[in-house]
Amino acid sequence: MKNKTSFCIRNIFIALITSFIVLNLFCMFYYNVPVHLDCEDGSTDYIWEKNKRYIQMNEGIGYGRTNNEGYMETDDYHGEKADVLIMGSSHLQGLSIPQERNMSSLLQDLLKENVYSLAMAGHNLKVCVSNLNEALEKYRPDVVVLETNNIAFTHREIKTVLNDEVPQTAAENEGIIGLLQRSPFLRLAYSQYQNFITEERESRTDKDYADESRINELLQLIRQICETHDCKTVILYHPTLSLNDDGSLQVNTDERTGIWSRLCKENGITYLDMSEKYIEEYEKNRILPYGFINTKIGNGHLNVEGHRMMAEELYRILKEEH
Amino acid sequence: MSFITPAFLVFFILFLLSGSLIQKFFGDRAFRIYLLAADFVFYSYTDYRFSFLLLFMTVSVYLCGLKAEKKPFFYLGIAIPVVLLGFFKYCNFFLKTAGFSTLNIILPLGISFYSFEAISYLCDIRRNRIGAEKDLIMFASYLCFFPNIISGPIVRVGDLLEQFKENRKISLRNIETGIQIMAIGYFKKMVIADRIAVFVNDVYAAPKAFSRLTIAFALLSYSLQIYMDFSGYSDIAIGISKCLGYDLKKNFDLPYLSGSVTEFWRRWHISLSSWFRDYVYIPLGGNRRGKTRQYLNLLIVMGLSGIWHGADWTFLLWGLINGLLMCLERPLFSAIQGIPAVLRKIIVYILISATWVFFRADSFVQVKDIFTALFTAHQGIFQPYLWSFSGFLMSFLYLLLIAWKKNENRLYDGYYLLQDLHTAKGLTLFCIFVGLLICLAYTAGNPFVYFRF
Structure with missing residues (x-):
C-alpha cells in the first residue's frame, strides 16, 4: 500500500513537471511576452523587460523584440533627439502584428526621420497626458503624437488629469508574482482565467461627460506642456467600427469629434480623425483596420492595415502642417 | 447552469x-x-x-x-x-x-x-x-x-x-475515465467550436460585406462548429455521468464521414434520430407500406425533427430539405454507390453544410442574403479564418490518431482516446492536453448552440 502510494505520488510529480515544461515550450511559440518593469524616468507608467524577444498568437500574430529601453520599438535609444514621438495605447504598441510593420516603423520609413514610439498597453490619453512632461523632457521631439480611441471623457476623468491624479499602473514584477510571470504558460493561463471569470464587461454607467470648457482645459494643459518643450502636438483619434447588415461600414465616430477638432485648432493642436480614411479604404478595397485572421473581424486591436492607414495619414498631415 | x-x-x-x-x-x-x-x-x-x-x-x-x-x-x-x-x-x-x-x-x-x-x-x-x-x-x-x-x-x-x-x-476509476471524456468535450467546445463561432457569427451578421470565398468557407466552418459544439456538450454530459458511475450511449458516430445524407442522420444526434425512428417513423408505418408512404413518412419525421430544433419556418424547411435529400437518395442508391467513397463524403459534407444555412440563419431574409452573396459576383472582405483551418486540421489529425490506435484497447465508445492515468506517461499526456485546453480555449463565452432547443 505504501509502495503504491509513493509510486502514485512519483507519477503525479513526473507528470506535472514534464507537462509544465512541455506547455511552457508550447507557449514560448504561442504567447510569450516580457514582464512589466517600473519606468524610472516616468515617460510611461511601466516598460517591458529590455531586449526581450516576444511572440503572441492569441490575437493576430505578433512578434519582435523590445528595445534597450523596454519599448516595442524597432530602434534602440541612445539619448538622441526624437523627431516624432508617439505616445499611445496597446493599439499602437502593435503586440498583435510583426514589429517592423507597426505604425512608428512605417512612419519612419515614409518620413526618413527619427520616429520613436512609447506606446504601451493601457496607456490611454489620460495616462499619456499625465506622462507627457517627462516624455518630452527626455526625448525632446519636434512633434508628439497622442493616440486615442476614446474622446468621450467624463468631468471626473479630466479632473484627474488636470490635478495630476491619474492612477499609475503598477508593474507587479516582484516576489512570487514576479517569479510566476517568468513562465509563459502561467501568464497565459492567468490571462485566460481572468477572461473566463469576467462574464460581462463592466458597462460605463457614469454619464457625466465633460462639456466643452472641460475638454478645453485638457487641451490647454496639453498645449502648455508642449509649448514649454517647443513641441507641436497631434491628437490621433481612431473610432471603433462595425459592419451593417447591408454590408456597409459603420464607423462609430463619437459625436464630440467636431468639438475636439475645433478646440484643438483653437489650441494650436492638430487633430486627426481616422474615420474618413477608414471609410475610404473599406469602400475601395474592403479592408478593415481592426481584427485579425484569428479574431473577430473589425474588432479588437489595429491590424497591419490599420497601422499602415495611420502611418499614411500621419505622414500626410505632418507633411502638410508641420 | x-x-x-x-x-x-x-x-x-x-x-x-x-x-x-x-x-x-x-x-x-x-x-x-x-x-x-x-x-x-x-x-x-x-x-x-x-x-x-x-x-x-x-x-x-x-x-x-x-x-x-x-x-x-x-x-x-x-x-x-x-x-x-x-x-x-x-x-x-x-x-x-x-x-x-x-x-x-x-x-x-x-x-x-x-x-x-x-x-x-x-x-x-x-x-x-x-x-x-x-x-x-x-x-x-x-x-x-x-x-x-x-x-x-x-x-x-x-x-x-x-x-x-x-x-x-463514484469511484476513482470512473472519475479517471469521466474527466478525460469531459476534457475532450471541453476542448471541442471551447477550443474549436467557440473559436469558429466568432468567424461564423461575423459572416452571418453581415453576409453582403464578405467575399464569396469567405462565405463559402464560413458555411463549411459552421458544419464543423455545430458538430464540435453539440458533440462537445454530449461528451461533457457523458463524462460527468461516467464520473458518477453511469454510462450514457454515444450521441455522434463521426457523422461527417457519412457517404449519404441518410447515413449522416443515422450518425448525427443519434439519441434524437433513434427517438423519431422508434416513436414516429415506425408507428407511421416506416418503410412497410410502399415507397410513397415511406417517402411521406421520411418527410414527416424530418419536418418534425426540424421544428423540434426551433419554432421557426427556417427550421421546418431545414428538416424538410434533409428529408427530401433522403428521399432523392433512395432511388439513386446504386448510382451513388458508384461514386468513389472520398468524393461521396465530400459531396455529403457540402450538401449538409448548405442545409445548415437554414438552421443557422435567423430568418429567410438572411438565408436569401447568404445564398445571394455566395452566388453573385461582388467585392467583399476576404477572411481566411485561421481557427477554422486549425479546427479542420485538428479533426483530421484526431481521425488519423484513432485509426492508428483502433486496435489498442484504449478507445472508449465514442472514439475517446483515453490514457491510463495510473502511468506517468498517461498522466503526463492528460496534463498536457488539459494545459493546451487552458491555453487555447475561447474564454469570452459562447453559449451552447443546442441550449436554444
Missing part, C-alpha cells in the same frame, strides 16, 4: 466530493436523494421557476406511468409534456404566424429533451417494453438527471434506470 461556467466547475467538484462521502457513509438511497437535490439546484440555477415546471412534469408523468396500461392515463401522460412543450416552445410561433402579437414566454431550458424522455417512458410502458417505475425518487432521478437535462442526449428509461438500480458508485 452551463457546463462552461466557473459556477458549474465549483458545483461539480463539490458534488463529486460530497456525493462520494454520502454514498460511503449513508448508503445509496441517501445518495439518490442527494443527486436529485443536485439535479434541481443545477436546473434552477438560471431561473428557479423552471424547477416547478420540471417537478410538475416529473410527478404527473410518474403518476400517469403507474396507470399507463389504461388508455386515458396514457394519453393524459403524453398530453402533459406535449402541451407544455407546445405552450412554451410553439405558442409564440403560432401566434406570430397567425398575425397576433406574441406573449412574453421564456423557454425553459432543456424542455425539448426531457419532454421527449417523458414521452418515450410512457410509450415504452404502453408497449410493454418496460414496467412502470414504482419509486418516485428513482423515476425523478432519471428524468431530472443533471448531466443530460439541458441538451441531451435523450436517454431511454431502460438505459439509465437500470443503472441507477445497480447502485453504481
Whole structure:
C-alpha cells in the first residue's frame, strides 16, 4: 500500500513537471511576452523587460523584440533627439502584428526621420497626458503624437488629469508574482482565467461627460506642456467600427469629434480623425483596420492595415502642417 | 447552469466530493436523494421557476406511468409534456404566424429533451417494453438527471434506470475515465467550436460585406462548429455521468464521414434520430407500406425533427430539405454507390453544410442574403479564418490518431482516446492536453448552440 502510494505520488510529480515544461515550450511559440518593469524616468507608467524577444498568437500574430529601453520599438535609444514621438495605447504598441510593420516603423520609413514610439498597453490619453512632461523632457521631439480611441471623457476623468491624479499602473514584477510571470504558460493561463471569470464587461454607467470648457482645459494643459518643450502636438483619434447588415461600414465616430477638432485648432493642436480614411479604404478595397485572421473581424486591436492607414495619414498631415 | 461556467466547475467538484462521502457513509438511497437535490439546484440555477415546471412534469408523468396500461392515463401522460412543450416552445410561433402579437414566454431550458424522455417512458410502458417505475425518487432521478437535462442526449428509461438500480458508485476509476471524456468535450467546445463561432457569427451578421470565398468557407466552418459544439456538450454530459458511475450511449458516430445524407442522420444526434425512428417513423408505418408512404413518412419525421430544433419556418424547411435529400437518395442508391467513397463524403459534407444555412440563419431574409452573396459576383472582405483551418486540421489529425490506435484497447465508445492515468506517461499526456485546453480555449463565452432547443 505504501509502495503504491509513493509510486502514485512519483507519477503525479513526473507528470506535472514534464507537462509544465512541455506547455511552457508550447507557449514560448504561442504567447510569450516580457514582464512589466517600473519606468524610472516616468515617460510611461511601466516598460517591458529590455531586449526581450516576444511572440503572441492569441490575437493576430505578433512578434519582435523590445528595445534597450523596454519599448516595442524597432530602434534602440541612445539619448538622441526624437523627431516624432508617439505616445499611445496597446493599439499602437502593435503586440498583435510583426514589429517592423507597426505604425512608428512605417512612419519612419515614409518620413526618413527619427520616429520613436512609447506606446504601451493601457496607456490611454489620460495616462499619456499625465506622462507627457517627462516624455518630452527626455526625448525632446519636434512633434508628439497622442493616440486615442476614446474622446468621450467624463468631468471626473479630466479632473484627474488636470490635478495630476491619474492612477499609475503598477508593474507587479516582484516576489512570487514576479517569479510566476517568468513562465509563459502561467501568464497565459492567468490571462485566460481572468477572461473566463469576467462574464460581462463592466458597462460605463457614469454619464457625466465633460462639456466643452472641460475638454478645453485638457487641451490647454496639453498645449502648455508642449509649448514649454517647443513641441507641436497631434491628437490621433481612431473610432471603433462595425459592419451593417447591408454590408456597409459603420464607423462609430463619437459625436464630440467636431468639438475636439475645433478646440484643438483653437489650441494650436492638430487633430486627426481616422474615420474618413477608414471609410475610404473599406469602400475601395474592403479592408478593415481592426481584427485579425484569428479574431473577430473589425474588432479588437489595429491590424497591419490599420497601422499602415495611420502611418499614411500621419505622414500626410505632418507633411502638410508641420 | 452551463457546463462552461466557473459556477458549474465549483458545483461539480463539490458534488463529486460530497456525493462520494454520502454514498460511503449513508448508503445509496441517501445518495439518490442527494443527486436529485443536485439535479434541481443545477436546473434552477438560471431561473428557479423552471424547477416547478420540471417537478410538475416529473410527478404527473410518474403518476400517469403507474396507470399507463389504461388508455386515458396514457394519453393524459403524453398530453402533459406535449402541451407544455407546445405552450412554451410553439405558442409564440403560432401566434406570430397567425398575425397576433406574441406573449412574453421564456423557454425553459432543456424542455425539448426531457419532454421527449417523458414521452418515450410512457410509450415504452404502453408497449410493454418496460414496467412502470414504482419509486418516485428513482423515476425523478432519471428524468431530472443533471448531466443530460439541458441538451441531451435523450436517454431511454431502460438505459439509465437500470443503472441507477445497480447502485453504481463514484469511484476513482470512473472519475479517471469521466474527466478525460469531459476534457475532450471541453476542448471541442471551447477550443474549436467557440473559436469558429466568432468567424461564423461575423459572416452571418453581415453576409453582403464578405467575399464569396469567405462565405463559402464560413458555411463549411459552421458544419464543423455545430458538430464540435453539440458533440462537445454530449461528451461533457457523458463524462460527468461516467464520473458518477453511469454510462450514457454515444450521441455522434463521426457523422461527417457519412457517404449519404441518410447515413449522416443515422450518425448525427443519434439519441434524437433513434427517438423519431422508434416513436414516429415506425408507428407511421416506416418503410412497410410502399415507397410513397415511406417517402411521406421520411418527410414527416424530418419536418418534425426540424421544428423540434426551433419554432421557426427556417427550421421546418431545414428538416424538410434533409428529408427530401433522403428521399432523392433512395432511388439513386446504386448510382451513388458508384461514386468513389472520398468524393461521396465530400459531396455529403457540402450538401449538409448548405442545409445548415437554414438552421443557422435567423430568418429567410438572411438565408436569401447568404445564398445571394455566395452566388453573385461582388467585392467583399476576404477572411481566411485561421481557427477554422486549425479546427479542420485538428479533426483530421484526431481521425488519423484513432485509426492508428483502433486496435489498442484504449478507445472508449465514442472514439475517446483515453490514457491510463495510473502511468506517468498517461498522466503526463492528460496534463498536457488539459494545459493546451487552458491555453487555447475561447474564454469570452459562447453559449451552447443546442441550449436554444
